[in-house]
Amino acid sequence: MKQFWPLFKKELRTYFTSPIFYIVGAVFLALTGYFFINSIINYSRMGIQLSGSGNPIENFNPTTVVMKPLFNTMGTIFILLTPLITMRLMAEEKKARTMELLMTSPVSITAIVAAKYLAAWIIYSIVILSTLYMPFVINYYSSVVWTQIFTGYLGVLLLGASMMAVGLFCSSLTDKQIIAAVLTIGILVIFWFIGGVLGSASEELTRIMRGLSLFAHFDALTDGLFDLRDIVYLLSFSIVALFITHRVIDMSRWKG
Template identity: 35%
Template sequence: MRTVRAVAWKEIQIFFLSPTAYIVGMIFLALTGFFFSRDLGDPFPEATLSPFFQGAVIIFILLAPALTMRLIAEESKLGTIELLLTSPVRDWEVIIGKYLASLIFFLALVAMSGFYVILLFVYASPDPGPIYAGYLGLTLYGAAALSVGMLTSTLTSNQIVAAVVAMGILLALFFADLAFGAVGGLPGEIIGELGMKTHFDDFDRGVIDTRHIVYYLSVIAFFLFLSVRALESRRWR
């Protein structure tokens, strides 16, 4: 556990010291700010965070890979992975440590959007239910997106490739529910169920359904498991 903490702590320091993370943070806040405030100009605006949540899930498709692309790919490129993997550290400790670091930075980003919540509560009386549920959903969604990025970063030493492939996978998962219409029957239904967006919408409506929580946790476990395997496979290639 100490090694997980050491790996995570080192990555967190890099996150909070590197310009990339701040650029990602700035883009996130600027875009979600736009989504949040867009409908506020209406004559009778609704006191809701829904536009923010709907915008954030799209933005994360681009931002999550930008946060994770560095994590392992850079070590492969610089060769520091050789010292990491010849240290008495288990492969899962490396993956979990790095993943936790990206998750913590991500949560810090999400926490910044608390400003919008404060504004809503100061100027209106929004229904708190969908806000709690929405944040839970957003956290799970983001955590899943980061786990996808974690895997692609483990598979290559090229950060750009890692980011682009992760974006591809996330886009495919995001639009999976469209296949529900295109592919009929059971296959279509299965593909639809894999959609990351489908499972988010209930949270946005204020519904906390265990099925969706299990879905996101499964996605995270699946991609992190593959990441550990991919890291392990370096020893055999």
């Protein structure tokens, strides 16, 4: 991990001095804000309707009805926003030939990968955690199940860890940001929907596909289920993607 800090500081500074971070943040907050208000209105309407029916519905509380769908929305929005954060990470270094500076300095590839990855994930986390006002607003007027809020956010942050790793990997494959972006979206869409579209296939296959799906593991966490297997899956997904990224960068040295 030689020279991790200077690289990490540089990456973070690049995010904060470029407009992309602010644009991603603004778009994300606007979208989630819209869905948040929508869910709240929906929740109160359903509340009024249900109060007349006399049949209590299981799990009818703001955490499940408002926050859980919002966590899903956050994940879905970030399928599209992830490349905006990650596409330049390696592609730009190659395009601007600054890779030559990094690779001829006493810097390890591990440090380069780790610094870029962590910086991207921190940017992602800042954007995600800026929605923390939502549970507090709900809690002010009603009440939330804080443990579920916690596992929900943990799920979103771990999902982001996987998404950033995929983005960084795609960025290491090319010197064109747009190609990195399209690849990232492609891979994320596959891993997001892989578990959901196989209803007609055999049960065994569906089970395997669900096991591979990012969404399935993330979904369990937003339900408030703290299962170590989901956490291990999301973490190992990231580590594998980062390992491949390391190999790709190392191999590109041989090709010149």
